[in-house]
Each structure stands twice: as structure tokens, then as C-alpha cells.
Amino acid sequence: MDVVITYVNGLDPVWRSEYERCTNTPILEKRFRDWGTLKYLFRGIEVNMPFVRKVHLVVSGESQVPEWINRENVNVVLHKDIIPEQFLPTFNCNPIEIHLHRIADLDEEFIYFNDDIFPVLPLKPEDFFRDGKGIIGMSRHLFAFDMFKRICRNSDRAARKALGLAPRLHFLRPQHTCAPMMRSESKMLYDTLREDLEKSFTVTRQSCNITQYAFTNYLYLKGRIINYRQSKRHFSVGIASVSSIRKFILNPDYKLVCINDVRVTDDKYSELRTMLLNTFEERFPIKSKYEK
Secondary structure, X not given: OEEEEEOOOOOOHHHHHHHHHHHOOOOOHHHHOOOOOHHHHHHHHHHHOOOOOOEEEEEOOHHHOOOXXXXXXXXXXXXXXXXXXXXXXXXXXXXXXXXXXXXXXXXXXXXXXXXXXEEOOXXXXXXXXXXXXXXXXXXXXXXXXXXXXXHHHHHHHHHHHHOOOOOOOOEEEEOOOOEEEEHHHHHHHXXXXXXXXXXXXXXXXXXXXXXXHHHHHHHHXXXXXXXXXXXXXXXXXXXXXXXXXXXXXXXXOOOEXXXXXXXXXXXXXXXXXHHHHHHXXXXXXXXXXXXX
């Protein structure tokens, strides 16, 4: 199976200039801030997921490719390689995720990683796929008061529509972790709902969007997801202490960790960033094959 990672370096001046030109709005730092930790995601994959066939890194353009990336071992995918020109540029993760199945030479079974999730203990293929079914926790929700929940509800309704099912009062939401995805099933949903999906694409995130949760829900409703929570710990940098995050990384008791960015002061961001880089370097000190 393959791994697909989407990545944005919000410090890139080329990207920042295009963002400001196309959106005419300030950059939301917490969504696009670069923590410098991407190489440790790659190191974690090499150490803890040796079964991975290929890693694909999806970025908006060449200026977004980290200088340390070894292209012999990482397939760099630009937005223009998978997203039709009329929907570019985009600064919205949702239409990007909807097109991941169009990556060239992508395995049928692939795992979608956000760049804030790290494998910190050994994993097995069965942690993500078993007997042709993906592994991820699914939960039901009734209320959709904020933008994110509305997007989740849209995605659930899209999955049901693709299968000819009526929308429900409640909606499904997958666990916030690595998403087990299937290329052929994603293509099938995309082809079935092309018009609805394309209507949902916006340059920045909006409540009308549909996200890749539609693919996960579609698999679940088809009986191709096992509802079992992956072994993952979640930290929000706005709540968790520096010491608790460091302690977990060095002595983890879950296989995956998500270190979720939220709005914090510049001083706390600097403190957290320094701690994360030092701690991940201590945990994964050996350069991976994905680095030059």
C-alpha cells in the first residue's frame, strides 16, 4: 500500500504572494503555519511502516517542495498534476483531497496522512486494511453548528447520494487520523457525483465544501470499513503542555500521534516549535531514505 501526504509551507513567499493575490484575505496562520516537522513524518514511516510501497507528497507547486526531499524515493505531486485547471489555484484542502485518487501510479490501497500525524510506534498493514476493508473509527453526530461539522454533514450526504440512499438526520464522521482509502472506490464516487463535487470546490474553505470524508463514509456504507479506532493520541497545541507532548513522543503508548495546530501566541509557537524539532530529532535521529 502507498502513503499520500498533503503539505503546505505557509512561510513560502511564492505561496504567500499567490494566496494574498487570489483570496484578498489575510493568511490564517494556524492552518498554514510550518512547524518544520515534515521530515520526522517521513522518518516515522521508514522506521515504523516498512511495508509502505511508495510515498506521494502533494504540494501546490515547486516552491513548496522541501529542499531536503529525495525525489528518487518520494513521488512529488503538484496540484496541477491531479486537479483540473479551472479549479486552480486552490488554498482549500477539501478539493485537493477529493482528487488524490488521480495520482499517477497510486496503489489501490493507500493511506492518507495530514502532515500533523506521525507514526511513533511500529505499525502493521492490518492496522489500516484487513481482508479488503479499511480500519478506522466512525461516529454519529446530530448537530452541525460550525463550518467543519457542516462540511462533515455535506460529505456524509454526498456518500449516501452516490449509493442511492436518502440523507439521515444524523451524519457519520470518521476518526481524525490516517484515512484508509481505495483508489477504485474513490474514482467511482467521483465519477458518480462529479457535478456535485465540482460545485462544492472553493478557493478557500467554505461551509458548502465536501471533503474526503465522503470517500470514507462511502466505503463504510458499502461495508468496506471496519469500525475500529486506530491507535492514536491527539494533542492540541493550545491546550497540551510542552512537557506532556515531549514525554509522549519519547515514550509513546499509542502508535500514531496528531499534534494539531491552533491559534497560539508567537512566543508559545516558538517554544513549541523548538521543543518539537528537538524531541523528534531525539526520537528519530537517523536520516531516512526520503531525504537527500
